[in-house]
Amino acid sequence: MTTTATPATGTPVFAVDGLWKVFGPKADRVPGDPALAALDPAELRSRTGCTAAVRDVGFDVRKGEVFVVMGLSGSGKSTLVRCLTRLIEPTAGTIAIDGEDVRAMDGARLRALRRHRAAMVFQHFGLLPHRTVLDNVAYGLEIQGMGRAERREKAAEVVAKVGLEGMEQRRPAQLSGGQRQRVGLARALAVDPEVLLFDEPFSALDPLIRRDMQEEVVRLHREEGRTMVFITHDLQEALKLGDRIALMRDGRVVQLGTPEEIVGSPADDYVRAFVRDVPREQVLTVRTAMRPAATSEEAATGPGVRPDATVSEAIEAVSRAGTSVRVLDDGRCVGVVDAAALLNVVAGEVATGVGSHADAAAGSRAAGAARMGAAAPAERREPDPAPATTSEEPV
Numbered sequence: 001m002t003t004t005a006t007p008a009t010g011t012p013v014f015a016v017d018g019l020w021k022v023f024g025p026k027a028d029r030v031p032g033d034p035a036l037a038a039l040d041p042a043e044l045r046s047r048t049g050c051t052a053a054v055r056d057v058g059f060d061v062r063k064g065e066v067f068v069v070m071g072l073s074g075s076g077k078s079t080l081v082r083c084l085t086r087l088i089e090p091t092a093g094t095i096a097i098d099g100e101d102v103r104a105m106d107g108a109r110l111r112a113l114r115r116h117r118a119a120m121v122f123q124h125f126g127l128l129p130h131r132t133v134l135d136n137v138a139y140g141l142e143i144q145g146m147g148r149a150e151r152r153e154k155a156a157e158v159v160a161k162v163g164l165e166g167m168e169q170r171r172p173a174q175l176s177g178g179q180r181q182r183v184g185l186a187r188a189l190a191v192d193p194e195v196l197l198f199d200e201p202f203s204a205l206d207p208l209i210r211r212d213m214q215e216e217v218v219r220l221h222r223e224e225g226r227t228m229v230f231i232t233h234d235l236q237e238a239l240k241l242g243d244r245i246a247l248m249r250d251g252r253v254v255q256l257g258t259p260e261e262i263v264g265s266p267a268d269d270y271v272r273a274f275v276r277d278v279p280r281e282q283v284l285t286v287r288t289a290m291r292p293a294a295t296s297e298e299a300a301t302g303p304g305v306r307p308d309a310t311v312s313e314a315i316e317a318v319s320r321a322g323t324s325v326r327v328l329d330d331g332r333c334v335g336v337v338d339a340a341a342l343l344n345v346v347a348g349e350v351a352t353g354v355g356s357h358a359d360a361a362a363g364s365r366a367a368g369a370a371r372m373g374a375a376a377p378a379e380r381r382e383p384d385p386a387p388a389t390t391s392e393e394p395v
């Protein structure tokens with residue numbers, strides 16, 4: 001696995017290491033057998049009848065982040081995320097939540113994990129058709145054994161939080177797809193889980209409603225700081241929502257990093273082809289383009305931008321100022337950007353150093369809501385193999 005992201009601080013919410021999920025006969029033998037583990041998916045299938053949906057994956061999900069698992073159809077996203085709470089039983093590897101071994105949990109502990117600590121929001125909302133919105137949202141609390149009055153009060157609060165006030169007494173059939181997804185979201189939120197797991201929750205929604213729901217997630221995350229793991233096959237959605245993205249291909253994580261790291265420093269030709277059409281200036285921040293101030297006067301005077309400002313925002317600032325602008329972190333000048341450096345980023349001619357900034361994830365998040373907002377949904381297709389030379393490659 002290629003990891004360009006910065007090291008985690010504190011106990012991660014989820015810590016995953018050496019995780020495998022193999023479907024098929026005698027699946028257990030695959031992870032431990034180097035000859036089998038090294039086979040590509042087609043060979044493994046023809047030799048053993050097995051599919052390795054998740055292959056030797058490791059990552060941490062940090063408290064308060066939106067961790068996106070992205071990849072094309074069949075790359076292993078759903079299997080990976082279902083393994084986190086053992087909705088699918090892993091074949092090998094370790095999974096911990098807040099340091100506690102998930103693979104060692106007994107049935108009761110696992111149920112408690114799924115009910116209280118890691119709630120899942122599915123693409124197909126799984127709403128109970130004969131129940132009202134309010135009772136659907138209260139359902140998880142009912143399972144937890146909360147009394148009727150208390151759970152209805154709590155459910156009403158969450159219904160309002162996701163923008164469904166006034167619809168409490170409707171049944172799912174009387175709602176639009178987007179409204180139903182909000183009910184699914186409210187139901188997961190009602191149990192106040194430590195982490196929300198989203199399995200392609202918005203892929204069935206039309207583009208405008210989808211954007212509303214993405215903004216809802218950004219808003220909830222900003223307001224509550226809740227840890228989220230979000231599966232998507234849509235690059236634009238991943239860039240918009242993710243503090244960090246794990247990009248999967250054939251069961252492996254081929255790159256794990258901030259949106260800026262993935263777009264600015266693709267780990268291989270596959271990732272490079274994947275992000276080829278992303279408008280770099282909307283994702284990369286001024287950190288990518290800045291240089292040290294040439295003189296103490298340059299560091300002390302002139303307009304400023306935040307270090308997490310996008311290149312696109314900095315271009316506006318430079319064009320308004322008519323000169324280079326300072327990059328100010330808490331009022332301190334940490335560098336300078338000028339028109340030439342910014343244009344180089346747009347042209348893809350900068351070998352970026354984005355992996356080296358300790359606060360890149362925080363910067364990415366700040367830029368996140370605005371980022372990619374108007375971009376068209378990504379096509380669900382395998383990227384073309386990268387040609388021998390692309391405009392992104394250094395010449």
Ligand SMILES: Nc1ncnc2c1ncn2[C@@H]1O[C@H](COP(=O)(O)OP(=O)(O)OP(=O)(O)O)[C@@H](O)[C@H]1O
Pocket residue numbers: 023024051052053071072073074075076077078079080233
């Ligand atoms: N129960 C199963 N038995 C056998 N193979 C399976 C099973 N579930 C998934 N797979 C295979 O594992 C691989 C990964 O599937 P998975 O559903 O995790 O991918 P995904 O990235 O979530 O795809 P999608 O975006 O289409 O949902 C695929 O090749 C799939 O066919």
